[in-house]
Amino acid sequence: MYTLVIYDITDDMLRLRIAEACKEFGLVRIQKSAFLGRIDFQRRKGLRHRLKEVLGNNPGNIQIFLICEADMRFREMIGEPTGYEEEGIMFL
């Protein structure tokens, strides 16, 4: 199973902390505000807990999707990454 995290957060510092949490729990950046990875239930649970902790009562929205292998085969991509290569953006 894949875990996809997308977020919509205006505060730069908070957004950075969310990105760092995603990396720490084994996800890889696929867009400016999107991370993807194959992590197990325990890590996903830990990640969810951390994201809640980091966001706290600040404005912002984070959504976590679970995507199975079968569905992931239908993933499609249009265009190229937009300048996040230096941060290690990857297309899993």
Place this chain on the structure above:
Amino acid sequence: MYTLVIYDITDDMLRLRIAEACKEFGLVRIQKSAFLGRIDFQRRKGLRHRLKEVLGNNPGNIQIFLICEADMRFREMIGEPTGYEEEGIMFL
């Protein structure tokens, strides 16, 4: 099946046109740069075609995910929408 479109586009006008294409093909905004909806294969094909057309050779990245009903049950949300209510942001 659900279709999730996430995009990473810096040009304001282009981003707006991508959002409009998503709406036109039946998706609903769930974040600033994310749309979701239950659309059939033909509409998804049409949407993909339109998104390619709109992005053209401009810099930007669009990713389309297919998510089945079973996986969608595990979707999780942290925080609240951040000021897109006026545009009709919805949590399907």
